[in-house]
Amino acid sequence: MGEEPRDIQVLKTELSAEPIQADALSLLQSTNQILHLEFQTLPPSEPPLPFRMLDYWVRLQRKYRCPINQVVIFLKSTTSDLVFTNEFRDTNTWHRYQVIRLWEQDPLPLLANRALLPLATLARSNNPNQLLQQVVAEVDTIEEKPLRGNLAACVDVLAGLRFDKALVRRLLSEEVMEKSVTYQDIIKKGVQKGLQQGLDRGKQEEALLLVIRQLTLRLGLLDPVLQQRIEGLSITRLEELSEALLDFNTATDLEVWLEH
Numbered sequence: 001m002g003e004e005p006r007d008i009q010v011l012k013t014e015l016s017a018e019p020i021q022a023d024a025l026s027l028l029q030s031t032n033q034i035l036h037l038e039f040q041t042l043p044p045s046e047p048p049l050p051f052r053m054l055d056y057w058v059r060l061q062r063k064y065r066c067p068i069n070q071v072v073i074f075l076k077s078t079t080s081d082l083v084f085t086n087e088f089r090d091t092n093t094w095h096r097y098q099v100i101r102l103w104e105q106d107p108l109p110l111l112a113n114r115a116l117l118p119l120a121t122l123a124r125s126n127n128p129n130q131l132l133q134q135v136v137a138e139v140d141t142i143e144e145k146p147l148r149g150n151l152a153a154c155v156d157v158l159a160g161l162r163f164d165k166a167l168v169r170r171l172l173s174e175e176v177m178e179k180s181v182t183y184q185d186i187i188k189k190g191v192q193k194g195l196q197q198g199l200d201r202g203k204q205e206e207a208l209l210l211v212i213r214q215l216t217l218r219l220g221l222l223d224p225v226l227q228q229r230i231e232g233l234s235i236t237r238l239e240e241l242s243e244a245l246l247d248f249n250t251a252t253d254l255e256v257w258l259e260h
Contacts, residue, residue, distance in 0.1 A: 017055075018250050020052070020055065020056070020059070020249050020250065021249060022036055022037075022038065022056055022060075023037055023038050023039050024036070024037040024038075024039075025037075025060075027064075031067070032066050032067070033066060033067045033068070033069060034060060034064060034066060034067070034068045034069065035069050035071070036056060036057075036060065036068060036069065036070045036071070037071050037073060038052075038053070038056070038070070038071070038072045038073070039072075039073050039075060039246075039247075040072060040073070040074050040075065040247055041074075041075050041076045041161060041243055041244070041246060041247055042076065042078075042243075042244055042247060043074065043078060043080045043082035043083050044080075044082065044256075045247060045249075045253060045256075046252050046253055046255075046256040047252075049072065049082070049085070050085055050087060050088035050095070051088055052249070053070055053072065053088060053095065053097045054088045054093070054095040056070065057070060057095060057097075069098070070097035070098065071097065071098045071099075071100060072086075072097060072098070072099050072100070073100045073102060073119075074099070074100070074101050074102060075102050075122055075158065075161055076103075076122070076161045076162070077101075077103040077122075077162075083099065083101055084099070085099070086098065086099040102119060102122045102123060103122060103123065103124060104124055105123045105124055106123065106124060107120045107123035107124060107125060107131055107134075110123055111134060111135065111138060114138070114142065114147075114151065117135050117138055117139060117151055117154075117155065118135075118151065118154035118155045118157070118158045118159075119158065120134075120135050121135050121155060121158055121159040121162060121163070122158060122159075122161060122162055128162065128163070129163075129167070132159060132163055132167075132168070132171065133171065135155055135159075136152075136155065136171045136172060139151050139152050139155060139172075152172050155168070155172065156168055156169070156172055160243075161243070207235060207238050207239075208230070208231060208233075208238060210242075211230065211238050211241055211242055211245070212227065212230065214242070214245060215230075215245055215248075215254065218245060218248055219248060219250065219251050219254065220251075222251070222254075223251065226251065226254060226255065226258070229258055230258075241257070244257050
């Protein structure tokens with residue numbers, strides 16, 4: 001018998017994939033169509049975003065068997081070419097999705113819709129501080145206290161991507177936010193508010209615990225080696241990680257971030 005060619009490797013036929021979590025999924029019952037929203041603060045990711053969007057589409061199609069409209073919303077202004085990519089191409093494969101760069105969008109439609117007010121803080125403006133004040137003023141006009149508190153908490157988180165956190169806090173009512181379910185959830189998970197409180201008091205240990213907790217909630221139990229690397233981060237890097245982890249889907253994303 002002839003020898004088996006050395007350049008051929010027999011692979012396992014069982015194909016498995018890590019679980020992934022989409023940011024937002026809605027079923028439009030009137031048209032039986034799924035709207036998939038993916039929010040990104042930083043363009044780079046591993047695996048790359050275009051491939052991830054294809055992966056999401058395949059999994060959604062396998063489960064629901066209906067039309068899927070995918071939209072990626074980039075939140076933080078950047079000149080990276082990656083925010084202009086709206087497709088994945090490979091041999092015999094071409095997948096497209098919609099991209100919205102929030103900093104290019106007219107703020108008026110966002111200001112006119114209460115549910116979209118937090119996003120308005122990141123929209124196009126020649127005077128961003130004035131835009132932030134407009135958003136806060138609109139939130140203050142909402143009579144329903146729970147809704148007002150929840151929106152204020154969302155404004156606090158998203159505006160922190162563009163504005164100094166101290167400025168945002170001066171404009172927002174802390175009392176209103178503290179009564180918000182959304183705000184309390186942010187405190188528990190350590191996103192933005194919880195981390196900033198730790199930083200303000202100079203307690204790196206507290207900030208570290210909050211980041212570790214949020215990572216665990218998002219990615220599951222952390223590898224001890226990765227956790228040890230996180231424990232060696234400076235306060236500045238912990239703050240950066242608190243923003244970046246919102247885009248993480250797997251432990252690989254965390255590893256890639258730590259390498260930079």
